[in-house]
Amino acid sequence: MTRPCCRPVDDTSGPGSVRLGSRTSVIAVMLLFAYNGLTMGAFAGSLATLKELLALSAIQVSGLLVMSGVMAVLAMQTCGRLSDRLGARVFALAGIGPLIAGATTLSLAPSYSAALVGTALLGLGNGALDVSMNAIAVQVERARPRPIMSFFHGLWSAGNLVGSGSLAAAAALTTLTPTRVLQSVLLGAAGLGIIAFLAARRITPETETVAQVHDDGTKVKLPPAIYLLGLMALAFGLGEGSAFDWSGIHVTQVAGVAPTQGALAVTALAGSITLIRLTGDFIVSRFGRRLVVRTGAAVAIVGYAIAGFGSGFWPLVAAWALVGLGMGVVAPQVYAIAGHTGGGRGLATVVTFGYAVFLIGPAVIGALVTWIGVQHAMLVPGGCMIGLLFLARILPPKGADPTL
Numbered sequence: 001m002t003r004p005c006c007r008p009v010d011d012t013s014g015p016g017s018v019r020l021g022s023r024t025s026v027i028a029v030m031l032l033f034a035y036n037g038l039t040m041g042a043f044a045g046s047l048a049t050l051k052e053l054l055a056l057s058a059i060q061v062s063g064l065l066v067m068s069g070v071m072a073v074l075a076m077q078t079c080g081r082l083s084d085r086l087g088a089r090v091f092a093l094a095g096i097g098p099l100i101a102g103a104t105t106l107s108l109a110p111s112y113s114a115a116l117v118g119t120a121l122l123g124l125g126n127g128a129l130d131v132s133m134n135a136i137a138v139q140v141e142r143a144r145p146r147p148i149m150s151f152f153h154g155l156w157s158a159g160n161l162v163g164s165g166s167l168a169a170a171a172a173l174t175t176l177t178p179t180r181v182l183q184s185v186l187l188g189a190a191g192l193g194i195i196a197f198l199a200a201r202r203i204t205p206e207t208e209t210v211a212q213v214h215d216d217g218t219k220v221k222l223p224p225a226i227y228l229l230g231l232m233a234l235a236f237g238l239g240e241g242s243a244f245d246w247s248g249i250h251v252t253q254v255a256g257v258a259p260t261q262g263a264l265a266v267t268a269l270a271g272s273i274t275l276i277r278l279t280g281d282f283i284v285s286r287f288g289r290r291l292v293v294r295t296g297a298a299v300a301i302v303g304y305a306i307a308g309f310g311s312g313f314w315p316l317v318a319a320w321a322l323v324g325l326g327m328g329v330v331a332p333q334v335y336a337i338a339g340h341t342g343g344g345r346g347l348a349t350v351v352t353f354g355y356a357v358f359l360i361g362p363a364v365i366g367a368l369v370t371w372i373g374v375q376h377a378m379l380v381p382g383g384c385m386i387g388l389l390f391l392a393r394i395l396p397p398k399g400a401d402p403t404l
Contacts, residue, residue, distance in 0.1 A: 018205040021143025028204040029140055030155050032092055032133040035196040036126065037156035039099045041163025042189045043068075043122055046106065049167060049182045050115060060112055067116055068123035069359045073352050075127025080135070080348020084210035088135035088344060093201055095129030098122070100193035107186035131348045138339030138347070139207045142402075147284045149336040150329060154277030157328075161270055163189065210343035225394055225404040226346045229338045230353035232293075232391045235384040236330045237357035239300060242365050242381040243269050243327065247307075247320045250374050255313040265320040272324030280329045288398025289333045297388035300326030304382025308375060330388065337395060340402040 018024045051061055079091040102121030109115040137152045166188075170181045210220075247269050252262030284292050303322030310316055331354075338350040368377035396402055 018203055019143075020139055020205050020207070022205075024203050025136075025140050025205040026144075026148065028200055029133060029137045029152055031196055031200055032129065032136070032204070033152045033156040034159040035096070035193060036099070036129050036133065037159030038163040039103060039122070039159075039189045039193065040126055041160035042103065042166060042185050043106070043119070043163075044160075045164035045167040046182055046186060049178050050106070050109075053179060053182065054109070054112055054115060056112060056115075064115060064119045066359060068119045068126070069355055071120045071123030072127030072130070073355050073359075075124045076131045076348045076351055076355070079128045080131045080344040080346075080351075083132050083135050083207070083344030087209055088132040088139075088207045089204050091128050091132040092136060092204060093197065095125045095127075095132060096193055096197045096200065098125030099129065100190045100197075101125075103186045103190040103193070107183045107190070131344060131351055134335050134347055134351070135339055135344040136205065136207055138336055140205070141336060142340065147281045147289075147336070150277050150280030150284060150332040153332040153335075154274055154280070154328075157270065157274040157277055161274060210345075222342050222346050222349065223404060226338060226342045226349055228391060228394050229334055229341075229346075229350045229404075232330075232334050232388060233350050233353040234357050235387050235391070236327060236334070237354035238361050238364075238384050239304075239323070239381040240273075240327045240331070241358055241361045242378070243320060243323050245361075246365060246369070246374060246378065247323075250307060250378060251313065251316045251320070254311065254375050255316055257313055261313070265317050268317050268321040269324040272321045273328035276325050276328035277332060280332065283329070284333065286398075288396070288400070289337065289402070290392055290395040290397050293330050293333050293392040293395055294389055296326040296329040297385045297392065298326070299323075300330075301382055301385045301389075302326075304378055304385065308379040308382060326385070333395065337402055337404060341404045 018028065047061060047064070050056065050064075056064075075095070079088075079095070083091055098121045102118050102123075102125055104118075105121060106115060106118030109118055133152075137149055141148050163185075166185045167181055170176065170185055171178070174181070176184065244266065247265040248259070248262045250262075251257065251265040252259050255262070280292070287295075300323050303319045303324075303326060306319035306322070307316060310319060335347060335350065339347040342349065365377055365380070368380055371377075394404060396404070
């Protein structure tokens with residue numbers, strides 16, 4: 001593959017001139033990941049309230065999710081390619097704007113049509129920021145002595161937890177009506193977005209550009225390894241998405257507990273993912289990406305096996321915690337290698353594979369739940385993890401060049 005062409009990044013005299021690999025650049029990427037996670041978490045947490053306030057059907061709620069996903073994929077493909085040509089910084093900053101506008105629109109939406117506009121804006125902002133902040137993170141990691149990608153994704157997960165939990169916290173700690181709770185959380189996310197943009201504009205580094213054509217004028221093609229990484233994204237996308245969508249329902253039905261107790265499975269899952277991502281870079285430095293991904297897949301397989309055959313409330317909650325511990329280390333490593341190997345275009349391709357599963361996965365698992373029951377349906381995403389054990393062979397071992 002043609003290696004990136006570097007821009008000057010040593011000057012530190014103004015916005016965008018922060019040196020890649022510096023502490024300031026790390027803080028900038030931390031800010032982008034945390035804000036993206038918080039806003040999308042607030043959106044996810046608001047869906048139940050929106051459904052009630054606007055009297056939406058299940059199909060209409062699915063329509064909001066599909067709208068968000070489709071617009072995110074379009075933004076990813078566009079911004080991933082342009083990030084290689086123009087640098088990722090401008091698209092990371094540009095992605096914050098639609099997130100602010102989308103959260104504001106959704107908070108004040110009087111109808112389903114207005115909510116669709118809000119989710120479309122959120123999808124655009126999420127897609128643009130997702131691929132560009134990962135592209136920046138890859139280059140920041142490359143300029144530093146040790147891996148840091150897992151930590152960045154951990155901050156996204158932490159922000160997601162804060163965003164999704166803020167509606168429940170606001171409802172429990174205040175006397176606001178559901179409408180006011182929804183508005184306060186989403187408008188709060190929009191307000192934080194303004195602060196995040198002003199800060200990110202000053203400290204986000206310019207990134208290296210990636211050659212689009214060879215010296216002979218032919219277009220640079222993506223390495224075949226990118227598509228194998230895309231298959232890995234399909235596997236962990238279905239595994240992680242199914243866990244978040246169905247873990248609470250699974251424990252509620254199999255253990256025969258109240259939905260409020262079953263929700264502890266989601267908490268255990270999200271908490272374990274956040275924990276392993278915040279600490280996973282040490283593990284990657286010690287053992288290498290290939291072994292970490294294989295071990296993570298194996299742990300997730302054990303968790304899914306317990307979920308598929310086990311019984312009892314606490315064993316099932318522990319099963320979802322294992323799924324989180326295993327799955328949490330996989331995505332950051334796959335995205336990191338995609339960015340190192342294929343730049344923004346390769347990263348966008350791999351991330352899109354994951355989003356494709358996000359769009360179709362809930363329907364597939366839902367059909368399986370209807371056909372074979374929620375417990376045995378969990379064996380399907382667990383089986384996909386077996387594929388990761390073999391596909392992980394393409395990842396570099398400890399100490400090897402991260403470019404495939």
